[in-house]
Every structure is written in C-alpha cells, then in structure tokens.
Amino acid sequence: MLYQRTIAKKISITGIGIHSGKKVTLTLNPAPADFGIQFKRTDFLNAEVLVANALTVGATENNTTLGEGENAVHTVEHLLAVLYGLGINNVYAEINGPEVPIMDGSGASFVFILKETGISSLNRSKKFLVVLEPVKVEVGDKWAIIEPADKLIIDSTIVFTHPQIKNQHKVFEFSCESFIEDIGRARTFGMLRDVDTLKRRGLIKGGSLDNAIVLDDYKVMNPEGLRFQDEFVRHKILDTIGDISLIGHEVAAKITTYKSGHNLHNLLCRKLLGTESAYEIVSASSLQKEAVQAFELPLALAPSFH
Numbered sequence: 001m002l003y004q005r006t007i008a009k010k011i012s013i014t015g016i017g018i019h020s021g022k023k024v025t026l027t028l029n030p031a032p033a034d035f036g037i038q039f040k041r042t043d044f045l046n047a048e049v050l051v052a053n054a055l056t057v058g059a060t061e062n063n064t065t066l067g068e069g070e071n072a073v074h075t076v077e078h079l080l081a082v083l084y085g086l087g088i089n090n091v092y093a094e095i096n097g098p099e100v101p102i103m104d105g106s107g108a109s110f111v112f113i114l115k116e117t118g119i120s121s122l123n124r125s126k127k128f129l130v131v132l133e134p135v136k137v138e139v140g141d142k143w144a145i146i147e148p149a150d151k152l153i154i155d156s157t158i159v160f161t162h163p164q165i166k167n168q169h170k171v172f173e174f175s176c177e178s179f180i181e182d183i184g185r186a187r188t189f190g191m192l193r194d195v196d197t198l199k200r201r202g203l204i205k206g207g208s209l210d211n212a213i214v215l216d217d218y219k220v221m222n223p224e225g226l227r228f229q230d231e232f233v234r235h236k237i238l239d240t241i242g243d244i245s246l247i248g249h250e251v252a253a254k255i256t257t258y259k260s261g262h263n264l265h266n267l268l269c270r271k272l273l274g275t276e277s278a279y280e281i282v283s284a285s286s287l288q289k290e291a292v293q294a295f296e297l298p299l300a301l302a303p304s305f306h
C-alpha cells in the first residue's frame with residue numbers, strides 16, 4: 001500500500017518574494033487525508049482558502065498564481081514541486097503576504113526544511129491520475145503533450161539564443177530520490193537585460209544573485225557558477241512538476257514539453273481535466289509496482305505513521 005503523506009509537525013519559513021520583494025512568513029501545517037494542498041492568506045480578514053488546483057490558477061505570467069485580485073498567492077510552483085517530489089499530498093499553508101518566499105530560487109531550501117520537519121503517512125491510499133489518451137496544447141511554436149505511461153516521465157526541451165543556455169533537453173523519470181538529487185536544486189534564471197522591463201511591470205523586485213541565476217549577454221554572473229551544466233532545463237522540469245501537481249493527484253503519464261512555461265502547463269492541466277475520456281483516477285494499489293516504488297523516500301526522509 002502506498003499511503004498519502006502530510007508533514008509531521010507545523011513549520012514556519014520566512015523569506016522574500018522574488019516578484020513582490022516583500023518579506024513573508026509561510027507556515028505549513030499538517031492536514032488530514034484527501035485535504036490536498038490549501039493556502040490561506042492571514043494578512044487580511046476573511047480571506048477565502050485557495051485550493052491548489054489547476055482551475056484555481058488566476059495568472060501564469062512569470063510565475064504561477066493561485067487566486068485573483070487581492071486574495072492571491074503568487075509563485076507557488078517551487079513549493080508545490082517539492083511537496084509533489086516528496087510525495088506530500090496534504091498541507092494547510094498559511095501565508096501573511098502575497099507570495100511564497102523564493103528562498104535560493106530552487107526547491108532545495110524547502111527539501112531541507114521538510115527533512116527537518118519530518119513526513120507522516122496517513123492511513124489512506126494515494127490516488128493517481130492515469131492518462132488514457134494523449135492530450136496536447138499548443139501556443140505559437142510552444143507545445144506540451146501528456147500521454148499514457150506507467151509512471152511520471154518528463155521530457156523537456158528549452159530553446160534560448162543565449163550562448164550559455166542554447167538548446168537543452170532532458171528526460172526525467174520521476175522518483176522522490178532523483179527529484180531531490182537532480183531537479184530540486186536547480187535554480188530559476190533570468191537575463192540582466194530584462195531586469196528593467198520586468199521591474200517596471202512590478203516583477204522581480206526581490207530578485208538577486210542570491211535567489212536566481214542571472215545572465216548578462218555572454219555569461220552567468222553568479223560568482224559560484226552553475227549547480228549543473230544543464231541547470232536551466234532542470235529548473236524547467238521543476239516548474240513543470242509544480243504546475244502539473246495542480247492536477248491534484250499523483251500522475252502516471254509521460255509529459256513532453258517544447259519551450260513550455262507556466263501558461264502552457266496550466267493549459268495542459270485544464271485541457272486534460274476537461275477531457276473525461278483522457279484519464280481515470282485510481283488507487284495506488286492498482287498501479288504497476290514501479291510507479292509505486294518511485295515514491296519511496298530516502299532513509300533521512302522516511303515517513304512515520306501519524
């Protein structure tokens with residue numbers, strides 16, 4: 001049996017939002033089985049809870065935002081990717097500002113914090129969304145397709161004219177262990193020449209070399225360099241996992257993306273969820289052993305029973 005997971009105890013994280021530049025405290029609380037991931041803004045009265053679901057996404061420009069207008073939580077994708085990556089299905093997240101802290105621009109800090117907090121198994125089986133027929137979305141020359149496979153596989157291609165990025169392609173076969181090793185640590189990135197334009201649009205006010213890879217026209221400006229030679233495509237896979245986790249279940253499917261971004265990932269989720277014949281929701285017990293084994297955690301993170 002593969003059980004749903006939550007966190008062992010409450011934990012608070014303080015940091016700044018990359019776009020808002022605002023300091024925020026995010027408190028993650030354990031939650032019961034089938035609760036899902038839910039966010040609540042605590043900095044104004046009577047804010048409605050925002051369920052982490054593809055249909056709750058209000059904006060996808062430079063980040064994934066749940067909700068709209070005043071009651072919104074921006075930049076949820078890296079936290080959601082880590083929760084998916086560690087097989088954590090149920091968390092109640094309270095946040096006293098508009099944006100999840102960016103930490104170091106990757107998922108590494110969240111993995112570290114959750115390792116300290118501990119993970120609990122709940123006495124209910126995980127549910128998987130199994131894809132039955134291909135679903136494709138296209139916007140201009142960008143596209144993404146989700147199709148049947150025994151386990152989650154992400155085949156990602158990014159194309160940039162920048163000499164340090166160029167074309168990068170990676171196929172990632174999901175397991176919690178490989179997520180932590182190969183994907184979770186990959187940082188977000190941006191071009192120095194775009195900084196002014198983005199700031200004028202109210203974005204990346206909190207961005208710096210501490211929370212993003214920054215490139216000038218020729219090279220990476222961060223003195224420590226890259227964490228992986230292909231860190232850029234690895235980060236795209238991190239974003240894809242975070243955005244696809246908004247399907248609300250573990251996923252058994254192959255996802256292939258070409259020049260994708262948050263918008264395309266969300267369109268793919270919405271089209272899939274809107275195509276009844278394209279998927280079914282099943283209990284983990286009816287899946288291939290391999291899909292279940294992928295959710296085994298390394299010893300340091302092994303779940304205890306709640």
Ligand SMILES: [Zn+2]
Binds near residue numbers: 235
């Ligand atoms: Zn990202």
